[in-house]
Amino acid sequence: MNCYMCGGQYNEGITSLPFKVDDNSIVIIKNLPVLQCGSCREYLLEDAVMEKIDGIIGSLNNHAELEILSYAA
Ligand SMILES: [Zn+2]
Structure with a gap:
């Protein structure tokens, strides 16, 4: 690709x-x-990674202005 x-x-x-x-x-x-x-330097996220990101974002219930998370956690 x-x-x-x-x-x-x-x-x-x-x-x-x-x-x-x-x-x-x-x-x-x-x-x-x-x-x-x-x-x-253009980047691409694989579908599986994108899905996990969606899950991480969807699981946030208090929306701080800025939150820093680790993908692996
Ligand atoms: Zn390129």
């Missing part, structure tokens, strides 16, 4: 990304496994 932006090769990596929960809340998830393009 090649980068949809530039056609470069994806490499597996670990990063932290912010996700918007609602208009006032952002969650930063650390230690996320991503595929990142070696050429333009």
Whole structure:
């Protein structure tokens, strides 16, 4: 699979990304496994990772303005 932006090769990596929960809340998830393009740094989340993120965000019941979580936890 090649980068949809530039056609470069994806490499597996670990990063932290912010996700918007609602208009006032952002969650930063650390230690996320991503595929990142070696050429333009565009990244891609695999479906299984995306599903787990949805679960993590869905399980938050008090929406702080900013919350930092670890993917592996
Ligand atoms: Zn690229």
